[in-house]
Amino acid sequence: MNKICFGCGIKLQFKDNTKLGYVPEEKYEDSKYCQRCFRLMHYGKVASACEPKSSEDIIKTVNKNAKNVVFLIDFVNLFGEVINLFKNIKVPKILVISKSDIIPKNVSFSQIRNYLKVVYGIREEIIFTSKKSNLNTLMKALYEMNEVYFLGLTNAGKSSLINILLDNYGSKSAKLATSYRENTTQDFVRIKLKGLTIIDSPGFLMENFMLDKLTNISEEIKPKTFQNKVKCSYKLDDILNISIEGTSSVVFYFSKNIKIKRDYKNFQKGITFKVKGNYDIVICGLGFIKVTSTVDITISDDLMKYVNIRPSLVGGVYE
Ligand SMILES: Nc1nc2c(ncn2[C@@H]2O[C@H](COP(=O)(O)OP(=O)(O)OP(=O)(O)O)[C@@H](O)[C@H]2O)c(=O)[nH]1
Numbered sequence: 001m002n003k004i005c006f007g008c009g010i011k012l013q014f015k016d017n018t019k020l021g022y023v024p025e026e027k028y029e030d031s032k033y034c035q036r037c038f039r040l041m042h043y044g045k046v047a048s049a050c051e052p053k054s055s056e057d058i059i060k061t062v063n064k065n066a067k068n069v070v071f072l073i074d075f076v077n078l079f080g081e082v083i084n085l086f087k088n089i090k091v092p093k094i095l096v097i098s099k100s101d102i103i104p105k106n107v108s109f110s111q112i113r114n115y116l117k118v119v120y121g122i123r124e125e126i127i128f129t130s131k132k133s134n135l136n137t138l139m140k141a142l143y144e145m146n147e148v149y150f151l152g153l154t155n156a157g158k159s160s161l162i163n164i165l166l167d168n169y170g171s172k173s174a175k176l177a178t179s180y181r182e183n184t185t186q187d188f189v190r191i192k193l194k195g196l197t198i199i200d201s202p203g204f205l206m207e208n209f210m211l212d213k214l215t216n217i218s219e220e221i222k223p224k225t226f227q228n229k230v231k232c233s234y235k236l237d238d239i240l241n242i243s244i245e246g247t248s249s250v251v252f253y254f255s256k257n258i259k260i261k262r263d264y265k266n267f268q269k270g271i272t273f274k275v276k277g278n279y280d281i282v283i284c285g286l287g288f289i290k291v292t293s294t295v296d297i298t299i300s301d302d303l304m305k306y307v308n309i310r311p312s313l314v315g316g317v318y319e
């Protein structure tokens, strides 16, 4: 009989310890988890992941098999490319803005909701949740369904949210594997929660997506504002260096672990482009920078793939 790892959804096997799903033969019968998930859950260690499922494959499977979808996006990853993944799901769906605890206090949920409707034309129900809040509202929506797929970018918090739902409304023992690394869940995992079946999914991976321990945002974002008058460069630890020319307020929305240093002498070389006032420069997976007036931005060539421009999410004209 095939056994599936409850942590990541991959088929358990004891033939090859370099492949996914490996568990030592003597442990095979009793194991619920592959060695990778066991180590991840107990020691925070993880072997490098295998070839991940492509976004197209995930969407194809879901559009073919799913009856309902809960799609998670966290606050720092609300931009066109991710919204398009949501739009490609053709079955009844709800948008969940996950990790709502990282949203700065000066940004209201209704502001974000309104923005998503006006800028991206989202008509579906939008629910804000975190590991600690608003689970009842989500649960109420889930009880209307028999079966639901949880989808979203890698690291959006799908498995964590399912674990919390299990904790609060069902079994306390079983746990899905979670981590700040990408591609923690490797395949679909079916979970029973009372009369409901939840299917955890491997996250969508984007090539242009920054993810590491430092950039993982674990608490409320505290925006940092600078008044830009002359040309300056802003160095975000060793992750990002960006030069800004023009008179504008510049507000950084990043993890508080990332230190920002302004420099008036050493400018960034690379690609220069104009950003209009009340637009955001989104650095995928990391955070975003809001400018209130038109500025010239310079960023190194190799970091350009992480950049997305969007109408300002915070305090724009959509409030
Ligand atoms: N601040 C905050 N962090 C969260 C929340 N939920 C999850 N996280 C963190 O986000 C990271 C990713 O969580 P996972 O549940 O593994 O994400 P996933 O969507 O299942 O990721 P994949 O399996 O790779 O697709 C972990 O470091 C979690 O601790 C939340 O509500 N608030």
Ligand SMILES: [Mg+2]
Pocket: 158, 159, 160, 177, 178, 184, 185, 200, 201, 203
């Ligand atoms: Mg997961």
